[in-house]
Amino acid sequence: MADIVTVRDLRKSYPDGFQALNSVNLSIREGEILALLGANGAGKTTLISAICGIVNATSGTITVGGHDVITGYRAARRLIGLVPQEINLEPFEKVINTVRFSRGLFGFQRNEAHIEKVLRDLSLWDKKNSRINELSGGMKRRVLIAKALSHEPRVLFLDEPSAGVDVELRKDMWRVVERLRQDGVTIILTTHYIEEAEAIADRIAVIAKGEILLVEEKAALLQRLGKKQMVIHLQTPVRDIPMELERYNLDIGPDGSLIYYYDTRGKRTGITMLLSDLAAAGLTLRDVQTRQSSLEDIFVDLVQKDA
Amino acid sequence: MNLTAIRAIYVFEMSRTFRTLVQSVVSPVLSTSLYFVVFGAAIGSRIETVEGVSYGAFIVPGLIMLSVLVQSVSNASFGIYFPKFIGTIYELLSAPASFVEITAGYVLAAATKSLMIGLVILGTAYVFVDITILHPVWMLTFLVTTCLSFSLLGFIIGIWAGNFEQLQLVPLLIVTPLVFLGGSFYSITMLPPVWQTITLFNPVVYLVSGFRWSFFGTSDVSIGYSIGAIALFTIVCLLIIGWIFKTGYRLRK
Ligand SMILES: Nc1ncnc2c1ncn2[C@@H]1O[C@H](COP(=O)(O)OP(=O)(O)O)[C@@H](O)[C@H]1O
Ligand SMILES: [Mg+2]
Numbered sequence: 001m002a003d004i005v006t007v008r009d010l011r012k013s014y015p016d017g018f019q020a021l022n023s024v025n026l027s028i029r030e031g032e033i034l035a036l037l038g039a040n041g042a043g044k045t046t047l048i049s050a051i052c053g054i055v056n057a058t059s060g061t062i063t064v065g066g067h068d069v070i071t072g073y074r075a076a077r078r079l080i081g082l083v084p085q086e087i088n089l090e091p092f093e094k095v096i097n098t099v100r101f102s103r104g105l106f107g108f109q110r111n112e113a114h115i116e117k118v119l120r121d122l123s124l125w126d127k128k129n130s131r132i133n134e135l136s137g138g139m140k141r142r143v144l145i146a147k148a149l150s151h152e153p154r155v156l157f158l159d160e161p162s163a164g165v166d167v168e169l170r171k172d173m174w175r176v177v178e179r180l181r182q183d184g185v186t187i188i189l190t191t192h193y194i195e196e197a198e199a200i201a202d203r204i205a206v207i208a209k210g211e212i213l214l215v216e217e218k219a220a221l222l223q224r225l226g227k228k229q230m231v232i233h234l235q236t237p238v239r240d241i242p243m244e245l246e247r248y249n250l251d252i253g254p255d256g257s258l259i260y261y262y263d264t265r266g267k268r269t270g271i272t273m274l275l276s277d278l279a280a281a282g283l284t285l286r287d288v289q290t291r292q293s294s295l296e297d298i299f300v301d302l303v304q305k306d307a
Numbered sequence: 308m309n310l311t312a313i314r315a316i317y318v319f320e321m322s323r324t325f326r327t328l329v330q331s332v333v334s335p336v337l338s339t340s341l342y343f344v345v346f347g348a349a350i351g352s353r354i355e356t357v358e359g360v361s362y363g364a365f366i367v368p369g370l371i372m373l374s375v376l377v378q379s380v381s382n383a384s385f386g387i388y389f390p391k392f393i394g395t396i397y398e399l400l401s402a403p404a405s406f407v408e409i410t411a412g413y414v415l416a417a418a419t420k421s422l423m424i425g426l427v428i429l430g431t432a433y434v435f436v437d438i439t440i441l442h443p444v445w446m447l448t449f450l451v452t453t454c455l456s457f458s459l460l461g462f463i464i465g466i467w468a469g470n471f472e473q474l475q476l477v478p479l480l481i482v483t484p485l486v487f488l489g490g491s492f493y494s495i496t497m498l499p500p501v502w503q504t505i506t507l508f509n510p511v512v513y514l515v516s517g518f519r520w521s522f523f524g525t526s527d528v529s530i531g532y533s534i535g536a537i538a539l540f541t542i543v544c545l546l547i548i549g550w551i552f553k554t555g556y557r558l559r560k
Contacts, residue, residue: 052400052401074309082398084397089393092326101316101319104311104314106403109311
């Protein structure tokens, strides 16, 4: 599918000199759900803000729907909905008025039926005449989402949508996201919860210290996740893989151990064969460990390698 | 042109005005009445006439200008400062709206509010003194233009201000003195010659003078200068705002 958002060589230095983004390249496909995974301070909000026009990029180019976000900002921004990380709302205004305001601000004609649908989807219809400052934190977050959806975005950014959110809202939110996905809306969500990325994303991008470390299909990541490692410590550490064991695609560990990867979901793990071939090659075992690699490991690995 | 965006901002801002309508209107009406009691009745009874107009009537245009200028600046500066303060500015910055549209929405709303207040004060004045307005169309033109241009100034102050003190300081330290020294309550021909010259650098002099001319047909400076001064002032404000949005000054990180 075509790319709806492209980010090329994006850099951002804040006025205090801090470089929050360092040569970021990212292509987001139309209709996908992309999770932008990264620790606090990794640059997720800065990246989103640069795409949406809230911070000025230091250099680089961004397009949304083929429109440059600076020279073609009107066309680009009309496609975008943003749910910010912080709860920023006019405290004294009624819920429905702030949502109508968002729609108008984005240049869309009044459409009360659409506003009602959005409010109902987010269980806000009963609260439509409440003032924002009478709402609970979770309700306010719903209002932020309603504002973004009021102008029918084709690309929706959710910045840390589940931070401090109750189960009820999370369920509502993912139901809405699922429906948007069916309508072909592209969704980008930032999170530092790996489970969240795992649960709903099609692809996962990992960002650390202002750099994108990886962008991969979730399925491919899960494939790695389904794999186990067996670390075979030998009486005498090896430097090369013996000829007899070549077909097992072994790795050599830092301490001269052998590492075997196998799929627990496969019919055969190949462990029995390997062990007998090890004996045949004249290697003596000292110890054996197995462990499951998780997305968390992959993530931590990536981030540490970078450090 | 994203007219829908202008309308959305205008409606949203006017809704704030109507939420606080009572306090918005009551306080200027009250303070104007006090001015009439103090200046018009108490002091004015000792002053005969100024340029052929009773003192009570003479100060009406100045009183309206005083409120309208202060209101325009504070409404517009608060209007744009508040979204910065509570963080809702993110939505303005990410909207498909140009600086012209955003400014127009906020400035029109602020100017509408101060125009309403100006008209309420005019109505209050009728209760206290007899006034006839010689050039009603010009009177309205001056009033509306003043509301707009000082709302533009307020908009700039609101963007510039980094905290509430700064937000209140400018109206307090700059606008109020300029208005008081701008001939709101006297004719500048009453001043010593040196002060008359110095006063000519005060833009408010031209506004008050032009405005008073629309009431009574007499003015301190010629009407052409008044129109020129207010046009110049408006253009300077617009240029500054254009620059602010182009560079993102105090708005975009
Ligand atoms: N306005 C700012 N001025 C200076 N540094 C900033 C500013 N905003 C964010 N940063 C810094 O940039 C880095 C990335 O921030 P952010 O994009 O908010 O990260 P994330 O959303 O991934 O938590 C952080 O180290 C943060 O301190
Ligand atoms: Mg963030």
